[in-house]
Amino acid sequence: MGKIDLITIILIAANVIISYKGFSDYSFFEKYKFNVGAVKRGEQIRLFSSGFLHADNAHLFFNMFTLFFFADVVIKAMGTFSFVIVYVGSLLLGSLLSLYFHKNEYHYSAVGASGAVSGIIYSAILLQPGMSLYMFFIPIPIPAYLFGIGYLLYSIYGMKNRIGNIGHDAHFGGAVGGYVITLILAPWLFKTNLLMIGLLALPIVLLYVLKRMGKM
Structure with a gap:
């Protein structure tokens, strides 16, 4: 990889700083996390602010690690402004889908940059489908599209089992x-x-089918 872009550094720094503030300040975390009841009461800022809070260090690391690897692809292909549109748009659409799925669960809460990062993953893979990643202790390159699809299949599992x-x-x-x-x-x-x-449409279609079947 080349030199990391400034906007990526800013986003990672913002996520780390705000997440660590949330780790040490319970009232701050509670005020800005995604919560259905609070959003319905008019606290729409939570749709955005929750994307910079995380549940723990592992959650924060995984999202920022993933963003680090995929952000540069989007920036080089479409420019910084388009990258920011994808990031922010994906974050907000992720929150809106959570609101739709849990609209009658007033106590439902969630945090994380997952929506924004998923959007960047999908954008990067669309723009450069042939790229590969070397992940941790796996000695062979993994096609990026398999990582992206696997990331979302794990998300289905997490949604069904309410993990964390x-x-x-x-x-x-x-x-x-x-x-x-x-x-x-x-x-x-x-x-x-x-x-x-x-x-890349397949996991999205799978989610739609499971939702229609009442299995989500």
């Missing part, structure tokens, strides 16, 4: 956001990467 205080629903809203926003900003992908567009 993590916005697994937001993974999907974010993925849809990154998917749609990138295709709007880079419509030439329909000519060059049509197969990848179809593959």
